[in-house]
Amino acid sequence: MATQYSIKLAISLISSHFGDLVAKVCECLLRKGSLTLADITRFTELPQAQVKNCLLVLIQHNCVQAFSIQIEGGVGAAPKVITQYTAIFDNILHRMRFPKFLTIVSEELDKECEEILEGLFQHGRLTLEQIILRAVSNQNEGNSTVQDAVRESFVRIVSSHYVERCPASEPFLAPPDEEENPTKKRAKSARLAEEIETLEKRAISAAAPLESERFAVITDTGTDVKSGDRSGSRFLDTAIGEKRKHEALEMDRETMATICEKEVLWRANFEAFIRRLRHKACVANVRARMDDGACTVLNAMLEATRNAESRIKTENSVPLSMDAILAEVMKSEGGRSMTVERVRAALGQLGCRSSPRGAEDSHSVDLRNIIEIAQNDEMESIVLKRYGRDAYRIFRLLSKTGRLVETDKISDITFVDKKEAPKILYNLWKDNYLHMEKLTSQGSKQSDFLLWKVNRSSLWKQILDEMCHAALNLSQRLAYEFEQEHEILQLPREKRVGAQGKRFERIRKVKVILESSLMKLDDAIMLFHDF
Amino acid sequence: MGRTPDTSLKRKRPDPKSTSQTLSDAERVLYNLIRSKEDMGIWTRDMKRETNLQDNVVTKSLKSLLAKNLIKEVVNIQNKGKKHYMAVEFEPSKELTGGAWYVDGNLDTEFIKILKDQCLKHIYKLKVATIEMISESIRRSGLCKVECTTQQISEIVRALVLDNDVMEVRSTETGDFASIPLGTVCYRCSSKIGPGGTSKVGAMASIPCGVCPRINECTPDGIISPRTCVYFNKWLDF
Incomplete structure (x- = not known):
């Protein structure tokens, strides 16, 4: 998607986290797409060594993916393989959501897991060994028991899918096979556009580890990473419950565990976090619109199937049988008092489609619909604030109908005066909220009818861009306020009196309001972009 | 509207009704035209065009017809400046009045x-x-x-x-x-409200940028920028 201001927002995030040089390289990639090192050097006019370092920083922090691709050589030359770099836009924006991600882990898991995640956010990607070392140095003591506790937490956070193995550093994208390509007959330009669009996506999916490997972890329990000593008995997590019959096999596991700890890089799995936040947003929306019963049931359904969802933007929740739903509902406090009848009613409220699958019927909720309702709410509230109540009613009418409606009809249904309605409609149309069509009837008397509808796809894009603009503004204003009140913020507690005390109080409030607004606005950005 | 118009009235023929006996030719032509428009009425300019009568003749005839209580003036919601006339036995159509919610061409908001x-x-x-x-x-x-x-x-x-x-x-x-x-x-x-409550404001609508009329002119280093923004100043004035 990457609209103008979303790119600006991404660049400002990178600039505040890694400085202007890295931001410059990142901007170049965001604006121009995939480039080789030589291209970046040429466009940014920076020394190649510097560009290289910037790219390393961005790769370390999962903001850039490298991939190699074969290009045709010049006349008579053999095709050669080049390395290109592409910025991962979404991962850059996720950087402003770290506090939210940390909260999720601290709520669902524990403090130790949160610390591991924090380390990963600070360093981008780490091996388990580095994670353990970091934990040990934080606690100033590091016997193998402490280390094993960290290993345990690590296994937990990986099995909850919040941490994953890093993607391959430089996957090779094979040139598309001309023979097999069914698009051959189509116009060349169309094919070209399609290829360019998918190149980055192909690179990212090629780099992703296999689903089976992604969360596979073997820990080397009992080992002291500092000295390499082995104290006490050794257990390998994967070996639990298995008899250690073969020495050779045992040796293999040990080596694998060592490799796993020392060489495999891990990173935060943003996808899992975003999916979690999406679920939360759905539940919150249902709670506001319906009752606690529906909310409890939806929560239970999402909870039961959380690791079964493969994509973030799933249309429907994973189908569940009535028994499975009941079992999960009973786990929650609010659900214990719910009867089967009540759960059924809640499923009805959620617009659950039950499809008989085999012997028992399975239920799934249309999550896409819930997200769309939440998006509409956000959109309508903007219309209400900007254009007033009459416009709000008109917009809701058009948004609900989803097709062209004639001016007079609109005015009749919404109780907006016939003279006012065209003005409001014109204003909304002028600002790109509505699409207008003119119909001329050639009867006894020639007359024009104007038909209107909501310009959904382009309006959504425009609002997302404005939201990114607003988020950028909020963060810049916050930085500016801090810069202005730099000295006041440094004041020790006892000096915060009189005029200075007031200024301190003000900047404190400013910080709270700007930061909380930014958080909420980011929720809305996720709603429109990620969910 | 549920009336079944008597088709014979449309014909431009001397009306059997006693009142029409006293009408002049011009008046009769005009009256028949107005009446043929039923509940839609007709605009004076259109009358002139359709009857090819002179301005002053039309004006004079209209006055006389009004005096004889054969036609009436009605307000057109679409254009109040346009004078519409209609035969007395008809009620103005929805297109003219704007429907049940309109009184004298105004929406009855109260x-x-x-x-x-x-x-x-x-x-x-x-x-x-x-x-x-x-x-x-x-x-x-x-x-x-x-x-x-x-x-x-x-x-x-x-x-x-x-x-x-x-x-x-x-x-x-x-x-x-x-x-x-x-x-x-x-x-x-809606659950969000009791009677008289207010609705929840969205994230974007609750910050100045969400309703800013100048958002398109606002740039980080421009004349309008988040640093110098008056709306921000007002918002952050504690």
């Missing part, structure tokens, strides 16, 4: 507001209700001096739904819905 409040109050009292139930409840309360049709109530409720004050739901036949058959469309107050 009446609509009262009716909206009433509907909201009754829905709140009933918890969930079908249109018929709301309509019945209002009728029985006797608060409304004017008799409202179910159709009118339904239009009002539809507007309330668009206002997001009322939600359209389908009966589940349980709880509050117990007395309503399964699947019937009902209405209930």
Whole structure:
């Protein structure tokens, strides 16, 4: 998607986290797409060594993916393989959501897991060994028991899918096979556009580890990473419950565990976090619109199937049988008092489609619909604030109908005066909220009818861009306020009196309001972009 | 509108009615034309065009017809400056008046507001209700001096739904819905509000940038920038 201001927002995030040089390289990639090192050097006019370092920083922090691709050589030359770099836009924006991600882990898991995640956010990607070392140095003591506790937490956070193995550093994208390509007959330009669009996506999916490997972890329990000593008995997590019959096999596991700890890089799995936040947003929306019963049931359904969802933007929740739903509902406090009848009613409220699958019927909720309702709410509230109540009613009418409606009809249904309605409609149309069509009837008397509808796809894009603009503004204003009140913020507690005390109080409030607004606005950005 | 016009009246022939006997030729032509337009009426300029009569003749004839109480002047909602005339026996059509909610060419906002409040109050009292139930409840309360049709109530409720004050739901036949058959469309107050509450404001709408008229001119280093923004200053003035 990457609209103008979303790119600006991404660049400002990178600039505040890694400085202007890295931001410059990142901007170049965001604006121009995939480039080789030589291209970046040429466009940014920076020394190649510097560009290289910037790219390393961005790769370390999962903001850039490298991939190699074969290009045709010049006349008579053999095709050669080049390395290109592409910025991962979404991962850059996720950087402003770290506090939210940390909260999720601290709520669902524990403090130790949160610390591991924090380390990963600070360093981008780490091996388990580095994670353990970091934990040990934080606690100033590091016997193998402490280390094993960290290993345990690590296994937990990986099995909850919040941490994953890093993607391959430089996957090779094979040139598309001309023979097999069914698009051959189509116009060349169309094919070209399609290829360019998918190149980055192909690179990212090629780099992703296999689903089976992604969360596979073997820990080397009992080992002291500092000295390499082995104290006490050794257990390998994967070996639990298995008899250690073969020495050779045992040796293999040990080596694998060592490799796993020392060489495999891990990173935060943003996808899992975003999916979690999406679920939360759905539940919150249902709670506001319906009752606690529906909310409890939806929560239970999402909870039961959380690791079964493969994509973030799933249309429907994973189908569940009535028994499975009941079992999960009973786990929650609010659900214990719910009867089967009540759960059924809640499923009805959620617009659950039950499809008989085999012997028992399975239920799934249309999550896409819930997200769309939440998006509409956000959109309508903007219309209400900007254009007033009459416009709000008109917009809701058009948004609900989803097709062209004639001016007079609109005015009749919404109780907006016939003279006012065209003005409001014109204003909304002028600002790109509505699409207008003119119909001329050639009867006894020639007359024009104007038909209107909501310009959904382009309006959504425009609002997302404005939201990114607003988020950028909020963060810049916050930085500016801090810069202005730099000295006041440094004041020790006892000096915060009189005029200075007031200024301190003000900047404190400013910080709270700007930061909380930014958080909420980011929720809305996720709603429109990620969910 | 449910009237069946007597087709014979349309013919430009001496009218058998006694009144028309006293009309002049010009008046008769004009009267027949106006009458043929039934409840749509006709604009003076169109009369002149269709009859090819001179301006002063038309004006004089209209005056005389008005005096004889054969035609009347009506307001056109689309264009108040255009004088429309119509035969007395017709009521102005919906296109001219704007419909039941218009009085003298103006939207009767006062009446609509009262009716909206009433509907909201009754829905709140009933918890969930079908249109018929709301309509019945209002009728029985006797608060409304004017008799409202179910159709009118339904239009009002539809507007309330668009206002997001009322939600359209389908009966589940349980709880509050117990007395309503399964699947019937009902209405209930949006949970966000009691009577007189305000709706939740979205994330974007609650910050100055969300409603900023100058957002397109605002750039980090421009004349309008988040650093110098007056709306921000006002917002952050504690």
